[in-house]
Amino acid sequence: MKKANILALLLAVMMLTLAFAGCNTGTDETSSAASSSQAAASSASDESKTSVTVPEKIKNAGKIVVATSADFPPYEFKDDNGNYVGIDIEIMQAIADLWNVELEVSDMKFDAVITAVATGKADVGAAGLTITEERLESVNFTDTYTQATQVIIVKEDSDIQTIDDLAGKKVGVQLGTTGDIYASDDDAIKDGVECFNSGIDAVLALVQGKIDAVLIDNEPAKAFVKQNEGLKIIDEKYTDEAYAFATAKEDKDLVNALNEALAVLDSNGKLDEIVNKYIKAD
Numbered sequence: 001m002k003k004a005n006i007l008a009l010l011l012a013v014m015m016l017t018l019a020f021a022g023c024n025t026g027t028d029e030t031s032s033a034a035s036s037s038q039a040a041a042s043s044a045s046d047e048s049k050t051s052v053t054v055p056e057k058i059k060n061a062g063k064i065v066v067a068t069s070a071d072f073p074p075y076e077f078k079d080d081n082g083n084y085v086g087i088d089i090e091i092m093q094a095i096a097d098l099w100n101v102e103l104e105v106s107d108m109k110f111d112a113v114i115t116a117v118a119t120g121k122a123d124v125g126a127a128g129l130t131i132t133e134e135r136l137e138s139v140n141f142t143d144t145y146t147q148a149t150q151v152i153i154v155k156e157d158s159d160i161q162t163i164d165d166l167a168g169k170k171v172g173v174q175l176g177t178t179g180d181i182y183a184s185d186d187d188a189i190k191d192g193v194e195c196f197n198s199g200i201d202a203v204l205a206l207v208q209g210k211i212d213a214v215l216i217d218n219e220p221a222k223a224f225v226k227q228n229e230g231l232k233i234i235d236e237k238y239t240d241e242a243y244a245f246a247t248a249k250e251d252k253d254l255v256n257a258l259n260e261a262l263a264v265l266d267s268n269g270k271l272d273e274i275v276n277k278y279i280k281a282d
């Protein structure tokens with residue numbers, strides 16, 4: 001690697017460290033990253049006959065390494081057999097099938113995903129990642145594959161009915177997420193923000209009455225409310241967001257090829273099929 005490249009990489013890592021404006025990220029960010037491989041259980045599907053550009057690096061490796069945080073249903077979670085499943089995982093599997101390579105899922109804490117991608121430990125970040133200006137400084141994002149919102153979960157009998165009611169309350173968020181970043185930046189609620197390693201940890205704290213509300217993405221919110229009695233989502237949403245997959249900044253071939261693959265999956269109905277499998281119309 002040329003000296004200039006090493007300098008650029010160092011700079012990128014420094015910027016990333018500075019970019020975490022929300023809760024304290026702690027020190028064990030990388031040590032908890034565990035890797036697990038999922039065999040590409042692909043039969044010769046129709047898609048695999050479509051000719052698409054496979055990035056040279058991925059073709060040579062024979063696999064695509066995807067960084068995720070499998071605690072975010074219905075986008076990524078583990079099924080009862082311990083397999084990685086969910087919308088993001090299945091979209092990535094469909095892309096791996098198109099490219100005729102294996103999918104390797106690398107599971108880690110959410111706040112390690114962007115760093116894993118920016119430093120080349122993983123090819124793609126697929127973790128219900130919201131596109132933000134700050135993240136765009138350290139990674140590229142593909143085209144958006146879904147829209148989302150941040151919502152507020154409270155107990156059914158809570159006096160919190162609107163965003164304004166959050167003032168002075170204890171609001172749980174997941175470390176490093178947009179919920180964390182926005183809440184920590186919101187003068188009305190930042191003093192009451194409490195960080196958790198996962199969304200479900202925040203929800204359990206709410207169930208136990210340790211906090212008053214949880215700020216989190218809408219679909220995981222629905223999943224967690226379903227799994228835990230006595231909770232509801234308030235009507236007013238906090239933000240609108242768009243999800244995309246993240247790749248290393250310098251790897252333009254990869255982001256272009258992912259966009260091409262996403263367009264194929266969009267036009268052949270596969271994207272809709274995957275989303276509809278996990279998200280039932282209300």
Ligand code: GLN
Pocket residue numbers: 069072110127128129130131174176177178179217
């Ligand atoms: N969409 C949120 C973000 O990008 C949360 C994602 C997650 O918790 N997996 O920060």
